[in-house]
Amino acid sequence: MSASEIPADLLFQNSHEWARIDGDIATVGISDHAQAELTDVVFVELPPIGKTVDAGDPTAVVESVKAASDIYSPLSGEVVEVNPAVEGDPSLVNTAPYGDGWIFKIKISKPDQIAGLLTPSAYGTLIG
Amino acid sequence: MSENVLHSPLEAAHLALGAKLIPFGGWAMPVQYTSILNEHAAVREKVGAFDISHMGQVFVTGENHIAWLDRLLTNCISKLQPGEGQYTMMLNEKGGVIDDLIAYRISADETFLVINASMIPEDVAWMEKHLASGVSLRNESDAWAGLAIQGPDAVATFSKLFSNETLPPRNGISKTAGGEIICRTGYTGEDGFEFFCPAAEGIEFFNAFINAGATPCGLGARDTLRLEMCYPLNGNDLSPERSPIEAGLGFFCDLEKPEFIGREVLLNQKQNGPAFKLTAIEVIEKGPPPRSHYPVLSESGEVLGELSSGVLSPTLGKGIAMAYLPAAYTKIGTSLKIDVRGRQFAAVTVKKPFLKSTQSSKKASA
Numbered sequence: 001m002s003a004s005e006i007p008a009d010l011l012f013q014n015s016h017e018w019a020r021i022d023g024d025i026a027t028v029g030i031s032d033h034a035q036a037e038l039t040d041v042v043f044v045e046l047p048p049i050g051k052t053v054d055a056g057d058p059t060a061v062v063e064s065v066k067a068a069s070d071i072y073s074p075l076s077g078e079v080v081e082v083n084p085a086v087e088g089d090p091s092l093v094n095t096a097p098y099g100d101g102w103i104f105k106i107k108i109s110k111p112d113q114i115a116g117l118l119t120p121s122a123y124g125t126l127i128g
Numbered sequence: 129m130s131e132n133v134l135h136s137p138l139e140a141a142h143l144a145l146g147a148k149l150i151p152f153g154g155w156a157m158p159v160q161y162t163s164i165l166n167e168h169a170a171v172r173e174k175v176g177a178f179d180i181s182h183m184g185q186v187f188v189t190g191e192n193h194i195a196w197l198d199r200l201l202t203n204c205i206s207k208l209q210p211g212e213g214q215y216t217m218m219l220n221e222k223g224g225v226i227d228d229l230i231a232y233r234i235s236a237d238e239t240f241l242v243i244n245a246s247m248i249p250e251d252v253a254w255m256e257k258h259l260a261s262g263v264s265l266r267n268e269s270d271a272w273a274g275l276a277i278q279g280p281d282a283v284a285t286f287s288k289l290f291s292n293e294t295l296p297p298r299n300g301i302s303k304t305a306g307g308e309i310i311c312r313t314g315y316t317g318e319d320g321f322e323f324f325c326p327a328a329e330g331i332e333f334f335n336a337f338i339n340a341g342a343t344p345c346g347l348g349a350r351d352t353l354r355l356e357m358c359y360p361l362n363g364n365d366l367s368p369e370r371s372p373i374e375a376g377l378g379f380f381c382d383l384e385k386p387e388f389i390g391r392e393v394l395l396n397q398k399q400n401g402p403a404f405k406l407t408a409i410e411v412i413e414k415g416p417p418p419r420s421h422y423p424v425l426s427e428s429g430e431v432l433g434e435l436s437s438g439v440l441s442p443t444l445g446k447g448i449a450m451a452y453l454p455a456a457y458t459k460i461g462t463s464l465k466i467d468v469r470g471r472q473f474a475a476v477t478v479k480k481p482f483l484k485s486t487q488s489s490k491k492a493s494a
Contacts, residue, residue, distance in 0.1 A: 040165045042440045043416045045469075061469070063417055065164040065440065066348050 006032070006124055007098050011074070011117035014126065018098065019074045021114060026075050029102040030062060030093060033127045038064040041093040046082040047104055053077065055113050060103050062093060075113050077106035136181040137273045137327040138334050145344050153246030153363075155182040158346040168352050168442040170343035171316050175279035177342035178350055180322060181330060182245035184269040186252065189238045192262030197239060200258060200389060201231060202372060204382035208233040213299045213311060215380050217372050218251065223393030224368035225375065227251050228360065230313055232301035240301065240309065242274075242322070244362050258389070272309075273330025277337055278320035278345075278353075286310075286321060288340040289333075295321055308333075315350060317357035317483060352439050355448060356483040358408055364420055365406060365436045365450055373397040374452060375406045376480065405458040406436065408480045411447030411466060415473040418449040423467040424475075432457055435466065441482060447475075448482045 010018040016034035019026040035041065045061035053059050058070035059079070082104045086092050092101040108114070118126065134155045136142070142149065147158035158179065160167060170176045188197060197205040203216035213232035217225050227247040232240045243251045252267050259265065277285055286295055296302040296312045303309055309324040325333050338344055351361070360366045360375055372381050373394050381394055411418055418438030423431050438449030449466070457464065460479050465472040 039160065040163050042165075045416055061416070063440075065352060065417070065442070066159065068416065068419070 006120040008120055010098065010120060011114065012120070012123035012126075013072070013074045013117055015072050016127075017071055017074050019114075019117060020102075021108070024108050024111070025080065025105055026077070026108050027102050027105050028059075028071070028074060029097055030071060031123070031127070032097045035094045035097045035101070038062060038067075038069060039094070040065050041090045044086045044090050044093060044103065046084075046087060047079045049079055049082060051079045052109075053079065053106065055110070062090075062103075071103060073106060074117055075106060075108050076110045077108045079104050080107045081105040134182070136179050137330040138179045138181055141331045141334050142179065142344075147344070147346060150347070152347055153182060153244065155245055157182055158344075160346040160348045161344045164346070164348035164352060165442050167343060167345040167349035171279045171318055171345060171349060171353055172443055173280070175277060175281035175285050175320070175342045176316075176345035176349065177334060177337045178276040178278065178345050178347075179330075179334065180274035180276045181272070181327070183274055184241075184243040184245065184248035184251065184267070185272045185274075185324060186241040186243060186255070187234075187238060187266040187268060188241065188263065189266075190263040191237075192260055193237075193239060193264070196260045196263045197231065198385055199387055200255065201229075202381040202388060202390070202394075203231070204385055205231055205233070205239065207382075210235050211296060211300050211302060213301050213313060217366075217377065217380060218254065219371070219388075219390030219394075220368055221389060222368070223371040223373075223390035223397070225362065225366040225370060225372060226254060226368060228362055228366055228377075230311070232311060234301060234303075234309075242311070246363060271327055272324045273327045273333070275323045275325075275330070275334055275337060276314055276316075276320065276350075277323060277342055278314045278316040279318045279342075281341065282318070282320035285337060285340045285342055289336055315359055316353040317359075317481070318353075351437075352442050355437050355439050355450070356441050356443055356481065358450065358481040360406070360450075361437060370404070370406070370452060371397055371402070374402045374404050401455060403455060404433075404452045405455055406450055407453045407458045408478050408482060409435070409449045409451060409464060409466070409475050410478045410482065411449070411473055411475045413474040415447065415471075416468045418447040418466050418468070418475075422449075424451045424453065425465040425467060425472065426457060427463045427465065429465070432464070438466075443483055447473075449475075453477075 043063040059073040060071040150159040201216040314320040417440035
């Protein structure tokens with residue numbers, strides 16, 4: 001996928017999670033590149049609401065037929081919402097990684113971390 | 129991948145098809161081309177083509193070779209007629225499984241063994257260590273490419289490539305006019321055959337089967353297909369520390385034979401009942417897919433062992449697994465729990481296999 005196909009309003013981290021910032025809330029999911037590498041997502045383990053996480057903490061688990069992969073929170077904060085739709089239909093992570101396949105939302109506690117995330121073009125370069 | 133990794137003669141074809149390669153048994157092999165779920169479905173519903181070039185081929189000849197194989201392997205080779213094959217195992221002196229394999233009598237004076245990729249050096253060393261006079265071995269593992277063509281349309285696919293040839297009957301073996309070896313066996317629970325040709329011709333035949341309608345399938349689908357049938361995977365479900373009796377494979381051990389390596393241990397286990405049994409387990413609570421090494425607990429929370437294999441069954445849509453459990457917990461319907469990252473999910477022991485083979489009914493209606 002070229003950088004031009006990555007939604008412009010997202011920020012990324014090296015481990016292929018994206019964050020969409022809206023005020024003090026960040027919605028988190030995995031990139032299209034990551035879902036293509038995983039293929040066939042069959043299970044998503046969501047974090048409990050209210051859980052406090054630091055940037056880089058394993059916060060959810062996405063499982064393909066072959067492997068379980070930790071999803072690391074791109075930012076520090078408190079989990080305020082999870083996406084029940086991906087529990088019922090895990091393949092949403094494959095079919096709509098930047099839309100209905102989002103995984104959790106956190107209330108950002110350290111906004112200065114946002115500057116450390118990758119722009120869509122920087123992430124596009126990373127995945128080549 | 130390490131530099132010592134072995135490469136299939138079909139590797140260029142896999143890469144051209146966009147396969148993801150992973151290390152398996154010392155080999156770089158395709159785990160999937162597009163999707164494990166789609167490849168799995170292709171085999172259950174139509175036909176798939178697997179590269180099995182990593183598996184080993186050993187030819188055994190000589191006037192004493194049948195008697196020798198009967199002392200080396202658990203099943204009874206001397207009951208086979210030329211053209212017939214059987215699943216069998218090679219055991220250590222403790223009755224533990226070194227390898228599981230299929231032995232085919234190609235002719236009165238030659239037997240063909242297909243062994244697991246990761247075990248080729250060890251199997252051959254074991255056979256050579258126990259070699260007897262009047263027996264010769266030829267390890268031709270590097271010379272052959274192997275394909276498994278599996279699924280309800282496998283026979284039709286075969287006919288498209290070999291219009292003048294007939295497939296051997298179930299478990300049988302034959303050679304085509306061109307010298308390729310055809311075995312009516314597989315590791316999926318579907319009808320199909322395994323095909324061996326000179327390594328240099330592998331890509332040509334692989335592509336020909338794909339052009340004839342077979343979906344290229346990787347090791348990911350091979351694993352989900354075999355586990356639905358409770359076919360063991362050596363290294364996961366079989367080990368030098370576990371016997372065929374514990375693995376539930378007593379059917380493939382001919383204890384009537386006066387001797388074979390490991391026989392005394394099996395006889396004893398069969399008479400007294402094994403302490404552990406490889407048990408089929410179904411997850412009954414919605415949850416993450418079971419995977420090998422996850423702990424298995426009794427209903428009261430006592431750790432009983434760990435899963436030897438586990439997967440979310442694509443056909444059944446639920447978690448299926450196997451584990452060696454103490455005999456007291458192996459009765460069908462026993463409630464268990466599987467620990468996944470510290471959370472416990474309800475499971476129950478069930479009858480093997482998870483998926484009842486559709487092969488016999490299809491044959492009957494054909």
